[in-house]
Amino acid sequence: MPRKARERSATGCYHIMARGINHTAIYNDDADNMNFLHILDFCADEDFTIFAYCLMGNHFHLLAKADADVLQHVMKAVGIRYVAYFNRRYQRDGPLFRGRYNSQPVTTKGYFLRVLRYIHRNPVAAGIVQEMQDYPWSSYLDYFGSRKKVLCQVDTSYALALHGLEWLRSYHQRPELNTRGMLEDSPLPAFTDGELRDFIRATAGMECHEIPLYPETITTPLLRRLVEQEGAGISQLARLTGLARGDIRRRLL
CATH class of the missing domain: 3.30.70.1290 (Transposase IS200-like)
Structure with a gap:
């Protein structure tokens, strides 16, 4: 092939x-x-x-x-x-x-x-x-x-x-991002869908649609990081991964 x-x-x-x-x-x-x-x-x-x-x-x-x-x-x-x-x-x-x-x-x-x-x-x-x-x-x-x-x-x-x-x-020193994907007082834009797919592929070695197939012990830290440190939106992650928004919120607690 x-x-x-x-x-x-x-x-x-x-x-x-x-x-x-x-x-x-x-x-x-x-x-x-x-x-x-x-x-x-x-x-x-x-x-x-x-x-x-x-x-x-x-x-x-x-x-x-x-x-x-x-x-x-x-x-x-x-x-x-x-x-x-x-x-x-x-x-x-x-x-x-x-x-x-x-x-x-x-x-x-x-x-x-x-x-x-x-x-x-x-x-x-x-x-x-x-x-x-x-x-x-x-x-x-x-x-x-x-x-x-x-x-x-x-x-x-x-x-x-x-x-x-x-x-x-x-x-670099302030990784705290809000759930809308913006650093406070920052012009940094949120991820586009393509950027988020690329980011997950490059950093986690998996496709967005594959995330539900992996154990939560692997994907929960990834989801938490994407939302809390990288600024990905919960609705965006739900749309790209197929996970329910409530499931993603549960993992962030």
Whole structure:
């Protein structure tokens, strides 16, 4: 069966994610994290712009802009070089990543900001650190910290031009969203249906209509996060997932 064609982004921006095969770790220590970032930095060129990254042990996230063909070329080059390094270091062979990388189009400024924050908040959401600035393997410090040595070139200018440094800092630190999908005193728009489908697919690895098929132990934290932190509406979630609004409200208690 031929592979499904990747969806192309009209803006050229993508949320990119890849996981280790069988959930295995792809970064075991600081040296692995450092080498991956060096390889990413080496493979990226003027046609591949990195807006954000986060390395998370058994997976990574990128927010980047590139033509679809350039994206494929760069990610393939990164994968080949890093797998060769990893296999050589740990005296193993075979694939390291679980299939192809996942790339979801980021088509609006609001969705761009959500993905930016989602990537930077990953270590906090996973319980690795309490504060985003305490995690060294994300681009959060490139935006809001004083990183002494650049690990990978990150273009912060686009996000900062949207709202400015203090607004972005506040947005990262204030995840409380109301149920209408708007941050208080913020121009951030609610998810469109397409954006919400893409976001769930990229962050949870499932389609909206598949959510009722998974155990509540898995989907309840996801639904709570989508409403309370990402601003998805209950009615919107009910329409896209097939869950009753009352069922979603029950899970939020």
